[in-house]
Amino acid sequence: MKKTELKKLENPVWYSLCETHSKYVIDYNGVKFYNPTICPFGAFINESDTAKALNEYVKLSDKFFLVSENKTPAIETDFVKLDKKIEGCQMVLDSLIESEITEEIIPLTEDYIDEIYNLVWLVMPGYYRKRTFDMGKYFGIFKDGKLVSITGQRMQTDSFIEVSAVVTHPDYTRRGLAKQLTIHTTKEIIKAGKTPILHTTKGNPAIKLYEKLGYNITRDMNWWYYHKK
Template identity: 70%
Template sequence: MIDLEEQLKNPVWYSLKETHKNFAVELNGVQFYNPDVCTFGSFFDESKTAKAADEYVKTSDHFFFVSADQTPVIDETKVIFEKKIDGCQMVLNTLPDVSITENIVLLDKSFMDEIYDLVWLVMPGYYKKRTFEMGKYFGIFKNGKLVSITGQRMQTNHLIEVSAVVTHPEYTRQGLAKQLIAHTTKEILRENKTPILHTNKGNPAIALYEKLGYELTRDMNWWLYRKK
């Protein structure tokens, strides 16, 4: 079995080999998610990414290669490089005591549309409705309206990623995200797995994640490509 430290270096790859293997699309030795669920791809051998990208882009007009320290190779006649998101990985050390005063609800499939709308309101671009299928989602409601969520995204036998940390602009600065992250982290620990998360470098939210016991561990970069 591949140990945690190795999986942390390539979490997309190992998610698709383990917990999310039913979502896996393998092309020329490169692993992708089903594009209806998530548009992430992963690799070990960058010499294989050009051919794989040419095939995958037939099913999705955009996608990301996720890599800690390798640069994908692409066929510029078929695929356009749009941007590199300089990201970082954070791994939980110790979760401090966090007072949970809000009613946090496990969200079922009936909330898929509301989750999608809230994510796109705050972070438009790449979230798919079926991203919901990657893990558990938790939410806080105010006056019958879903106003804050956290979710789970990449998963292996050793780790689960906290993701989709989103609060409606009218309800920020109320500690909702803090409570949701703490709750989701506890749920992951109950499964005897290691909580991790990813964000872009310089994100002000890093300070919150650090207060919740997460530590910066390595770069984890997102290379965004589009169909030509």
């Protein structure tokens, strides 16, 4: 990747809102947020700018995140409270390590928005919105007549697309469904001529799976979680 493309990975939410997802941006004097109906994420360049922006965005969303590699956002505690800092990491595909796909993987249309939402909130509650579906393509595996495993695409720029919402219903884990969906989604991103990336929490057991597929940890990526006071 070129230096300019690598730079975007340092601040993926910011550059997504500058490029592919610019139609979803709410900008408070240089602090950029997604429209909260799409995704409760924001990003910044200068941490000193965030306090007033947080006070404004909390009027639209009671709970939300700022995402940053290593900067600590400023905050005014009259209106907004920091709930927690989630220590995460960014992973970028080096070279995809092929593995057999045996399941039928279905592109998910608008008809499945409710099922996607319910599955994500069952497995990873807290961040997903129904219109997060609009951020990229989603794929799923069905068993026993129901959607049991999905992957999706979230943050996007001209040079990368993020693999996200890798979830499987608890009754259908340990069958390799998430692995096959991650491979499929990764291939779709490569077909689009972009670099696949993903984010996860530090220490997540899924990191080993992603590494076996060819992803490498590149940097910290922290998620500052706020709520209305």
